[in-house]
Amino acid sequence: MKSELTAPIGEISQIKGKCISLIGDDIDTDRIIPARFLKCVTFDALGNSVFEDDRKTLNGKHPFDSEVNKGASILIVNSNFGCGSSREHAPQALMRWGIKAIIGESFAEIFYSNCIAIGIPCFTLPKESIKDIQKYNDNENFFLEIDLKNCCAKSKDLNFNLEIRESSRKMFLSGEWDATSTLLKNETLIENKFNELPYLKFNSHLL
């Protein structure tokens, strides 16, 4: 089934939505999307399979199955979220389930850059603030309004200062977060680099 939810386009300065809390450290990309779902040549159908094995194990009690989290778009996680495999299928599956932004204690490197590349801003908050949100979110719907310009988030009665890598923040605000066109603007510089790298000269048999 093709999901309606695809990557956003252009400037991202504000994200409003309901939060969904997922508790646990070191949640790896194999858990976000088990390897058997990587047998595909498009990302379109991944949304339904997000956290498939964890959800089956919890038999309907996983946050991604809970009725109250329906329509949530801001994922709240703990530390080292997205560690392990470089599979972009992981953020693609989250996005196709409906996630538009992630707030966590910390993120794994490749997962972070994959999220940025497809338009999912990842913000960090101290452990205690994450706990506060997760506690709150346990009992009821928790809505957040994220302001990327001022790097903050507010709910009905809580305010947070979010952190995000400055390069990512600028890209989202300028709307130039689709890297390919930005990179290709420097075509002459790329060709100069190709011509000056020492090893491409002595590997000329491969060119």
Place this chain on the structure above:
Amino acid sequence: MSQNTLFDKIWDLHKVSSLPGGSDQIFIGLHLIHEVTSPQAFGALKDKSLKVKFPNRTVATVDHIVPTDNQSRPFKDNLAEQMIDTLERNCIEHKIRFFNIGSGNQGIVHVVAPELGLTQPGMTIACGDSHTSTHGAFGSIAFGIGTSQVRDVLASQTIAMNKLKVRQIWCENNLSNGVYAKDLVLHIINRLGVKAGVGFAYEFAGPAISALSMEERMTICNMSIEGGARCGYVNPDEKTFEYIKEKLCAPQNKNWEKAIKWWRSLKSNENSIYDDVITLDASKVEPTVTWGITPSQSVGINQEIPLLEDLHPNDQFIAEEAYEYMGFKPGQSIKDTPIDVCFIGSCTNGRISDLRVAAEVLKNNKVSINVKAFVVPGSEKVAKEAKKEGLDKIFIDAGFQWREPGCSMCLAMNSDKLIGNQISASSSNRNFKGRQGSPSGRTLLMSPAMVATAAINGKVSDVREFINK
């Protein structure tokens, strides 16, 4: 901020431009692709009407989805067939060299590129696979990327990336007998944790690293990512050059002279500045086995699974999850844990030297009747060399199944999977929940020699008791 390290030098050499917000545009010297993370990237190129900019700087092979029992085409698994077919078409359309099954050069991408001499010092290397850090063993800067970045490399041969900090991991003294590179890297990850490497490149150095063979260095760099570091490397030396010499794609004749001259100039300066330095004593490392669900949850073979209160508060949450998932009790000994499946292979430990070490243990021994054991050579070249040396026969005589090359049960995208809550002794790199194909399957990571020992005894055992007999 680091200065004059090999990482700084290679980064500066490949920097094309500074991008807004502080990231850099970096030229990628060698791009490796495979069937799992490339189809959507080619799809995106098509959507944007873009071409592959430097098709000669991308090389393809097929590894993740290939069956290891019957590789005749079409594959029995339709989805797997569709993926290899898509890669074949994309490589033809974009004129990309493809080392397909039967070419003699197919295999796990991180085994194949070094054995072809494609991986060389001083390069930047990217691939849509987190274990790309393997290639850092040659003094290159190599890292995994996602599919959007695969698209960027295909379209521009560059990516946007924030420069990493550099942590030197200095390993004093030498590994003792029966202790291998795998034990050392598991030990390092245990000491630093799975997220200490986020934002860092790891430089592995010191007498213990210099003493390692190139294949052992690959094992170390391969698992950098399990410590959170996207990139790990070793300064190149004469062993590095010797390994590359006369490989299929290595520079030849006059070009070889030029290459080696440049390579010899490539290393971190004596007075380099690092963002962090860690020192450890390699002689104290024991054969190491993971007991949990992250690669940092490991113990020496004679140690017990740690008690909750002995762990750092930050590690307690995941430890509780691990005790429960693994069905192990805190304080329990890891030694003598019964094993159901033994797997030797993967980009971490599926090379010829790994097979030799395991075969040495297995010679004149039999796999326990309760164990299913199989060995998956890392590449067609590894398989060919192993057969030449008669290693296949040693494995088969011992009761191992001898399979065709691929990633196999490291991530279980083919039919090689654990069943139910089976426990595997595995020479691979990840013990995540469900990693080896069963949502309740359990993985104990260890060296190939330790996997072979576990296969014979049917339980986790100390390889030193075998080889010192």
